[in-house]
Amino acid sequence: xxxxxxxxxxxxxxxxxxxxxxxxxxxxxxxxxxxxxxxxxxxxxxxxxxxxxxxxxxxxxxxx
Numbered sequence: 001x002x003x004x005x006x007x008x009x010x011x012x013x014x015x016x017x018x019x020x021x022x023x024x025x026x027x028x029x030x031x032x033x034x035x036x037x038x039x040x041x042x043x044x045x046x047x048x049x050x051x052x053x054x055x056x057x058x059x060x061x062x063x064x
Contacts, residue, residue: 003046003059009036014064017049017057028060 001008003015016028031051038047046058 001062003049003062004044005042006036006038006047007041008062009033009047009049009059011035013062015049015051015059016061016063017051017055018046018060019055019057022057026060029055029057030063031055033059 003009011033013033015033016030018026018028031053033049034052035050036047037050046060048056048058050056
């Protein structure tokens with residue numbers, strides 16, 4: 001699943017995110033969702049989340 005719909009993402013899910021500095025290359029970072037930062041129900045570039053590691057980025061793919 002892609003990360004464009006807020007309803008698909010909950011705290012504790014394992015995801016791949018694209019960090020702001022990696023947007024040009026598309027490099028992804030794996031982690032566990034701590035907080036959902038996007039308020040709208042969907043976003044064309046992916047829902048913005050904070051991982052348990054503290055990194056912030058947009059969800060590219062939901063792994064579990």
